[in-house]
Structure formats: structure tokens, C-alpha cells
Amino acid sequence: MMEMQKFDVAIIGGGVAGLTAAVLAARAGKKTIVIEKQERLGGRAMTNKKDGTYFNLGGHALYKGDAYDTFREFGLTLKGGKPSIDAHGIWQGELSVLPTGIGSLLASPLFTWKGKLEFVGWLAKFPKLDTHAYDAISLRDWIEGNIQDPMVRHVFYSLLRTASYVMAPDLQAAGPILRQLANALKGVLYLDEGWGAMMDELEEKARQYGVQFRTKLKAAAVEHQDGVVKGVSFEDGTRIEADHVIIAAAPAVACKLVPHADGTSLGVWKEQAIEVTAACLDVALRKLTKPKQQFVYGIDRPVFLTNQSRASKLSDNGAQVVCVIKYQGAETDPEKDLRELESTLDLVQPGWRSELASKQFLPKITVCHDFLHVRGRVNPGPDVPEIKGLYVAGDWASHGELLVDAATASARRAVEHLLASEVKERNFGHGYRVTV
Ligand SMILES: Cc1cc2nc3c(=O)[nH]c(=O)nc-3n(C[C@H](O)[C@H](O)[C@H](O)COP(=O)(O)OP(=O)(O)OC[C@H]3O[C@@H](n4cnc5c(N)ncnc54)[C@H](O)[C@@H]3O)c2cc1C
Known part of the structure; x- marks a missing residue:
């Protein structure tokens, strides 16, 4: 009951x-639901x-991040593959090779020689870049202040939009997204049978710990009550008691x-939050009509296309799963977005x-x-300071x-904070940090 x-x-x-919170809490011995x-x-x-065919909710890539x-530390297998970064860009309605290596550097008609050298120079510099130095400036300020060549700027806007899905360079903090690009350059992972397989493994891990x-x-x-969490009630009229709620x-x-x-603080975090949305068209194609065009950045269009089957098993019948994404701003129009997604496929995989x-x-x-934006945002969580025992987690x-x-x-x-708060109470207020 x-x-x-x-x-x-x-x-x-x-x-x-x-x-993730469930695995960590249960692994630390907490009775968790x-x-x-x-x-x-x-x-x-x-x-x-x-x-x-396995369709994620839009194209998903796992970066080498947290x-x-x-x-990996939980022991999940994360089966899949690392896609090649050979890429094309869409500029003025045409596809061009992007310079991601020596061969494509010569072939790319998009940049001047000066532009090509600046672009590959930045790709080489990224792994060593002190990105935290740019946490408080906007992405536009970083790009305009650091990149000289106009076409290289356009391409960087596109790469960084793709790595974050955000269409707000004046608002977006540069540091976090530059870190994401540095992670992307280490190689991302496309997962066999989609992210659902990873979630199944995560659920299994949680069950093993008794969640x-x-x-x-x-x-x-x-x-x-009186600033302390008591439990959770449900729409079916039942309730549970809990010392901590995440x-x-x-x-x-x-x-x-x-x-x-x-x-x-929940009210402050809700008010400052800026939601990011996208329109996604995923198609399973019996074969590609242009096998060399599998990874495409929209440079003057807010779109991105990737054939995730080039690095992962996403169908039982050999179909190729091509994901096309339209980055959305504040205004959205589903029919217009679908037309834009389909016309991107027409250009990249004609006859699809x-x-x-x-x-x-x-x-x-x-x-x-x-x-992360530069409009005086405060970091949410881990705890809600006004209500003891209450925590937040999530991509926001x-x-x-x-x-x-x-x-x-x-x-x-969230889990580290709740464990530390228990230790602290047991030890009459001495500050302890607990790592899970
Ligand atoms: C198109 C697309 C592409 C993406 N690509 C990438 C990518 O390439 N790389 C990357 O790192 N990330 C990507 N993401 C982001 C990633 O999917 C999310 O950051 C992550 O899945 C969010 O997990 P979450 O647990 O924070 O939130 P959610 O997955 O939204 O989980 C919240 C859960 O709470 C449940 N819930 C809500 N209200 C209640 C309630 N009252 N009672 C009980 N349950 C409730 C919901 O049903 C939901 O299951 C992408 C996302 C999308 C949509």
C-alpha cells in the first residue's frame, strides 16, 4: 500500500x-523511490x-562530459560508435565541404585561405582554451571579439548553436558552450538502439541498488510544514512520507x-528560465541517395542534419536513420518548420x-x-534553501x-547535498562534504 x-x-x-539521483541515493544506502x-x-x-527503427526524440549525441x-562509473556499457566529423555546410542554398582535416581543407570552397587557416587554428586551440574565462560574456561578444574572418564567424555561430540548440548568441554565456564544443571535438557517441538503451541500463542499475x-x-x-519536507501526495489520492524529496x-x-x-528560490529559478525548443524530423531511409553527405550544418539556415546510423545500430533492417533538426526561436510555425526540414533533406539526400x-x-x-545566460542568472539548486529536505535536479x-x-x-x-546535510546534523553543525 x-x-x-x-x-x-x-x-x-x-x-x-x-x-541518476536514484542510483546515487540508493547506492549510498537510502531507501529510494x-x-x-x-x-x-x-x-x-x-x-x-x-x-x-529506433527513433530517439530527435537526434541525440552523448558528449564526453559529466x-x-x-x-561509465556506474558500469553502463554505452554501446555505440563515434561518428566521423567530415562535414558539409549549407550556405546560400548550396552544400559545401567544411574544412575539418587536411583533405577537406584543400577542397573547401567556403573559406579564403586566410579563413581556412584561422578555422583550423581554432579547432587546434580548443582543447587548451581556458573557457571559464568566458563564462560571463555573451557568445556574440566572444565570437566578434576573437574571430576575424566573417565566414569563420558564421561557421562558429552554426557549430556552437548545434552543440547547444540555443538560438540566442546575445544572451548565451560563451564559456559553457565553448566547453561543449571542446567536448564535441573529443568525439561524441551515437548509441546503439538509441538513448532508450542507456535508460534501460540505468533503470536496471537503480533496481540492483533496490530503488x-x-x-x-x-x-x-x-x-x-514549518519549512520542512514531509512527503509527496499523488493525483490518485495516495501519498508517501519522505525525509528528502528531489x-x-x-x-x-x-x-x-x-x-x-x-x-x-523555486520562483526565482522558474522566472529566469528560458526554454529551448526544436522541431525534429527523423527519417529511416532504405538507402542514402548521397552517401557522402551525412553530416551537415546549416550556416545561413538554423538547421542541422546527421545520419546517426553511420556510427550506431538504429534499425533491425539496415535502414539509415537520418535526423534533421530545426532550431527554434521564440516564434514557431509547425508547417513552416516541417517544410524547412524537408527542403533540407531535398538538398542533402535528393529523392529521399x-x-x-x-x-x-x-x-x-x-x-x-x-x-546558461548572461542576464544575471543564479545557479538553481541543489537544495531549495527555504524548505529543508527539498532539492532540484534536471537539465535546467x-x-x-x-x-x-x-x-x-x-x-x-542534490544527492551529495542531502547526504552532507544528514552528516552535518549528526555532527552538530560541522561542515562536511560528501562525495557519492
Ligand atoms: C530534440 C532533442 C535533442 C537533444 N539532443 C541532445 C544531445 O545531443 N546531447 C545531450 O546531451 N542532450 C540532448 N538533449 C537533451 C536531453 O535529452 C535532456 O537534457 C535530458 O533528457 C533531460 O533529462 P531530465 O531528467 O532533466 O528531464 P526529463 O527527461 O524531461 O525528465 C523529467 C521527467 O519528469 C516527469 N514528470 C514531470 N512532472 C511529473 C509529475 N508531476 N509527477 C511525476 N513525474 C513527472 C516527466 O514525465 C519526465 O519523465 C536533447 C533533447 C531533445 C528534446
């Missing part, structure tokens, strides 16, 4: 952040199987769940419609609920990480 159950840690949300409103766990990292390190799960159960409120869902959800949240085996179109999906609770790396890093911060 749910009514009388008591947990050390209750986690609302079974996406990457929730499952994850509550997920959907039928399946995984959140935005789930994969849908359709006509023998999530990769965390999951309990309740799916198809929507949290209705986080109960707190909300691993969107900031707006967190505010809705917590009575009087507007007067707490005759090879179409299956497809998935997501007109507007939240890629992340917030990003970033302290400098991006996307899924923010989800795992914030989950770790």
Missing part, C-alpha cells in the same frame, strides 16, 4: 536526472521503436508542486522520399528548460554544464 510507505528519498521524475507520471521511464531520453563519465519505481503516477504536491522535473512543474513556491521506410516528426519539443539546474550533462551533474549535487 502506498499510503503508509515511508522513504528516505522520493524522486519526482524518471528522466536522466531522476534515475522514483515517481514517473508516464508509462515508461526515460523522459526526453526515451527511444520509440517503429517499423524496426553524463558519459557518470554512466522502487512507480510509473503512471503523477505527483500532485510536495508536502511541507524534484527532477521542469522548473514550472516544481513551482506547481510546491505550495507557496513563488516565495522561495522514394527511399522512405518510416518517419517521426516532432513539431516542437523542449530540448532543455534553461541554459545547471551550474555550468549543458543538456544531459546538467541533468546528471545536478542529480549528483
Whole structure:
């Protein structure tokens, strides 16, 4: 019976952040439950199987960042491959090779010689760049202040947009996104059978540590009294008691769940959050019509295309899964976005419609609920200082990480904080840091 159950840690949300927090809390000996409103766990990292093809919710690449390190440390296998970075760019309606190596440096018609040298110079400099020096300046200020050649600037806007999905160079903090690009240059991972396979492994790991799960159960409120968390109540009328609650869902959800949240830090974090969305068209093609054109940056169009099957197994029947993404600003128009996605495919894989085996179109999906911006943003979490025992995690609770790396890093911060608070209480207020 749910009514009388008591947990050390209750986690609302079974996406990457929730499952990561669950593994860490249970591994530290805490009686832990994850509550997920959907039928399946995984959140935005789930994969849908359709006509023998594994479709992520839009193209997903695992960078060599916090999530990769965390999951490796958990012992997840993360089967997949590293895609080649041989790339094309779309400029004025035409495809051109981008200079990513010696051969393409000679072949690329896009840059002048001076531009080519500046571009490869930057690619070489990236791994050693002190990106933290640029945490407080905007991406536009960094690009305009550091890159001379106008076409190299255009390409950098495109590369950095692709690595973060953000279309706001005047607002976006340069440091975190430059770090993400440096991680991308180390090589990303495309996962066999999609990110859903990684989430299955993560769930399995959590179960091994004794985590309990309740799916198809929507949290209705986080109960707190006199500034202390008491438990969680659900839409079906049941409730649980918990010493600690981690909300691993969107900031707006967190505010809705917590009575009087507007007067707490949750209200500030919700107000400052800027949501990032994208339109995604994923197609399974029986074969590519232009096999050399598999990885394409839109330079003067806010689009990106990648054949994820070039490095991972995403179908049972040999179909090639090509993901096309349209980065969205504040205004979105699903029909216009679909036309733009299809016309990108027309340019890169002409005749693709005759090879179409299956497809998935997501007109507007939240890629992340917030990003690091230079408009006086405060880092959310790990704890909600006004309510003892309440924590947040998720891709929006970033302290400098991006996307899924923010989800795992914030989950770790939340669990470390709650463990440290217990140690502190036991030791009458001495400051301890606990690493999980
Ligand atoms: C198109 C697209 C492409 C992306 N590409 C990349 C990429 O290449 N690399 C990368 O690093 N990241 C990428 N991301 C981002 C990555 O998918 C997310 O950062 C990550 O999955 C977010 O995990 P999360 O746990 O923070 O949130 P979510 O996955 O949103 O999890 C929150 C969970 O909370 C549940 N929930 C909400 N309310 C309640 C409630 N009241 N009760 C119970 N449960 C509730 C939700 O159902 C959900 O399962 C991409 C995302 C998208 C959409």
C-alpha cells in the first residue's frame, strides 16, 4: 500500500536526472523511490521503436562530459560508435565541404585561405582554451571579439548553436558552450538502439541498488510544514512520507508542486528560465541517395542534419536513420518548420522520399528548460534553501554544464547535498562534504 510507505528519498521524475539521483541515493544506502507520471521511464531520453527503427526524440549525441563519465562509473556499457566529423555546410542554398582535416581543407570552397587557416587554428586551440574565462560574456561578444574572418564567424555561430540548440548568441554565456564544443571535438557517441538503451541500463542499475519505481503516477504536491519536507501526495489520492524529496522535473512543474513556491528560490529559478525548443524530423531511409553527405550544418539556415546510423545500430533492417533538426526561436510555425526540414533533406539526400521506410516528426519539443545566460542568472539548486529536505535536479539546474550533462551533474549535487546535510546534523553543525 502506498499510503503508509515511508522513504528516505522520493524522486519526482524518471528522466536522466531522476534515475541518476536514484542510483546515487540508493547506492549510498537510502531507501529510494522514483515517481514517473508516464508509462515508461526515460523522459526526453526515451527511444520509440517503429517499423524496426529506433527513433530517439530527435537526434541525440552523448558528449564526453559529466553524463558519459557518470554512466561509465556506474558500469553502463554505452554501446555505440563515434561518428566521423567530415562535414558539409549549407550556405546560400548550396552544400559545401567544411574544412575539418587536411583533405577537406584543400577542397573547401567556403573559406579564403586566410579563413581556412584561422578555422583550423581554432579547432587546434580548443582543447587548451581556458573557457571559464568566458563564462560571463555573451557568445556574440566572444565570437566578434576573437574571430576575424566573417565566414569563420558564421561557421562558429552554426557549430556552437548545434552543440547547444540555443538560438540566442546575445544572451548565451560563451564559456559553457565553448566547453561543449571542446567536448564535441573529443568525439561524441551515437548509441546503439538509441538513448532508450542507456535508460534501460540505468533503470536496471537503480533496481540492483533496490530503488522502487512507480510509473503512471503523477505527483500532485510536495508536502511541507514549518519549512520542512514531509512527503509527496499523488493525483490518485495516495501519498508517501519522505525525509528528502528531489524534484527532477521542469522548473514550472516544481513551482506547481510546491505550495507557496513563488516565495522561495523555486520562483526565482522558474522566472529566469528560458526554454529551448526544436522541431525534429527523423527519417529511416532504405538507402542514402548521397552517401557522402551525412553530416551537415546549416550556416545561413538554423538547421542541422546527421545520419546517426553511420556510427550506431538504429534499425533491425539496415535502414539509415537520418535526423534533421530545426532550431527554434521564440516564434514557431509547425508547417513552416516541417517544410524547412524537408527542403533540407531535398538538398542533402535528393529523392529521399522514394527511399522512405518510416518517419517521426516532432513539431516542437523542449530540448532543455534553461541554459546558461548572461542576464544575471543564479545557479538553481541543489537544495531549495527555504524548505529543508527539498532539492532540484534536471537539465535546467545547471551550474555550468549543458543538456544531459546538467541533468546528471545536478542529480549528483542534490544527492551529495542531502547526504552532507544528514552528516552535518549528526555532527552538530560541522561542515562536511560528501562525495557519492
Ligand atoms: C530534440 C532533442 C535533442 C537533444 N539532443 C541532445 C544531445 O545531443 N546531447 C545531450 O546531451 N542532450 C540532448 N538533449 C537533451 C536531453 O535529452 C535532456 O537534457 C535530458 O533528457 C533531460 O533529462 P531530465 O531528467 O532533466 O528531464 P526529463 O527527461 O524531461 O525528465 C523529467 C521527467 O519528469 C516527469 N514528470 C514531470 N512532472 C511529473 C509529475 N508531476 N509527477 C511525476 N513525474 C513527472 C516527466 O514525465 C519526465 O519523465 C536533447 C533533447 C531533445 C528534446
